[in-house]
Amino acid sequence: MQWVQEADGVFRGGGVKGIALAGALEGFADHPTKPVTKWVNVAGASAGAIIACYLAMGRTAGEMTTLLRRTDFSQFEDFPRGSRLLAVENLMRKRGLAHGRAFEEWFDSVLEGATFERVAKEPEGGKDRDWHLKLIAVDVTNRDLLVLPDDLVCYREPGKPGLIDPDGFSIARAARMSMSIPYFFEPVELDHKDHGRSLIIDGGTLSNFPVWLFDVDPAVVGRPPRRPTFGFTLTGGRGFGAGLGMVNRLVPWSVRFAFDIFATAQEAWDKRFVSHSTRLRTLAVDADDVGTTDFKISEDKQQLLLTNGRRAARGLLDEFKLEDYMNTYHASPVAMQQTPAAAESRTAVQR
Numbered sequence: 001m002q003w004v005q006e007a008d009g010v011f012r013g014g015g016v017k018g019i020a021l022a023g024a025l026e027g028f029a030d031h032p033t034k035p036v037t038k039w040v041n042v043a044g045a046s047a048g049a050i051i052a053c054y055l056a057m058g059r060t061a062g063e064m065t066t067l068l069r070r071t072d073f074s075q076f077e078d079f080p081r082g083s084r085l086l087a088v089e090n091l092m093r094k095r096g097l098a099h100g101r102a103f104e105e106w107f108d109s110v111l112e113g114a115t116f117e118r119v120a121k122e123p124e125g126g127k128d129r130d131w132h133l134k135l136i137a138v139d140v141t142n143r144d145l146l147v148l149p150d151d152l153v154c155y156r157e158p159g160k161p162g163l164i165d166p167d168g169f170s171i172a173r174a175a176r177m178s179m180s181i182p183y184f185f186e187p188v189e190l191d192h193k194d195h196g197r198s199l200i201i202d203g204g205t206l207s208n209f210p211v212w213l214f215d216v217d218p219a220v221v222g223r224p225p226r227r228p229t230f231g232f233t234l235t236g237g238r239g240f241g242a243g244l245g246m247v248n249r250l251v252p253w254s255v256r257f258a259f260d261i262f263a264t265a266q267e268a269w270d271k272r273f274v275s276h277s278t279r280l281r282t283l284a285v286d287a288d289d290v291g292t293t294d295f296k297i298s299e300d301k302q303q304l305l306l307t308n309g310r311r312a313a314r315g316l317l318d319e320f321k322l323e324d325y326m327n328t329y330h331a332s333p334v335a336m337q338q339t340p341a342a343a344e345s346r347t348a349v350q351r
Contacts, residue, residue, distance in 0.1 A: 013046020
């Protein structure tokens with residue numbers, strides 16, 4: 001089967017460790033025989049949401065690496081008045097050490113104020129509105145997994161009339177919702193149309209690696225996938241609290257314990273329950289000993305993560321065979337090189 005240079009991508013969270021995924025994307029773009037140069041649909045949770053947003057805006061892997069290498073991640077520690085002592089007080093009052101506004105303002109500037117209208121798909125045969133970008137968040141108040149922007153239609157901005165129009169919603173704000181690490185960043189507040197005020201937190205709480213998002217159910221859609229989906233995940237590294245120094249020592253043991261619970265929730269389920277199809281298409285990058293909240297990461301560590309990502313991508317693609325690719329529903333992607341009409345015709349014959 002002839003190689004296709006486009007794919008869908010799903011990116012796992014991991015805080016600062018996500019730099020390694022930028023290196024992996026460079027490895028995909030530069031592979032000598034199986035390059036992937038176009039990412040059609042992208043999704044992510046937590047730090048993976050940042051990468052997905054950047055790709056959805058048409059930026060390249062090289063541009064992403066440049067952006068991350070020049071970014072001072074410590075600016076995202078926007079504790080009240082810059083005080084780590086007051087951060088602990090803020091945790092008790094507003095459920096987060098840091099406000100999270102610094103990240104949202106920075107990312108909104110990077111994306112030039114883009115809303116989801118910029119990543120909307122072209123209308124297709126009466127189908128519902130859809131977008132090339134999907135972000136995972138959690139409504140912890142109502143115990144719901146959210147796929148953004150789709151689920152925004154159920155919410156209002158506090159103090160504003162009318163339900164949210166996804167097309168007009170800031171991508172940077174949605175990313176801020178997806179990466180609201182519990183206890184570290186204040187949760188984002190929205191008003192649910194039926195249940196009132198809701199607290200939105202990090203999507204990794206329930207699904208840190210939503211590789212299932214672009215899988216196609218032939219019983220519903222009627223055709224196999226048009227392109228492969230690759231998952232990008234991380235191994236190793238340290239969890240929350242790494243790099244926080246005094247803050248980590250000042251917070252109560254119960255909060256540190258909650259960090260450990262959250263880190264386990266992020267990793268254990270997706271690690272334990274991995275289907276054969278997921279293993280075929282998943283790239284795992286070694287994060288060395290870098291911590292999720294290690295915002296003062298050195299340049300040497302950044303370079304190590306990027307190198308690990310490139311090496312892992314080369315290894316996966318060297319062994320990857322399009323013929324062996326199977327999605328979660330075990331449908332061979334035989335229609336990748338067919339037109340949608342041809343695929344529909346093939347399905348009709350089978351019926």
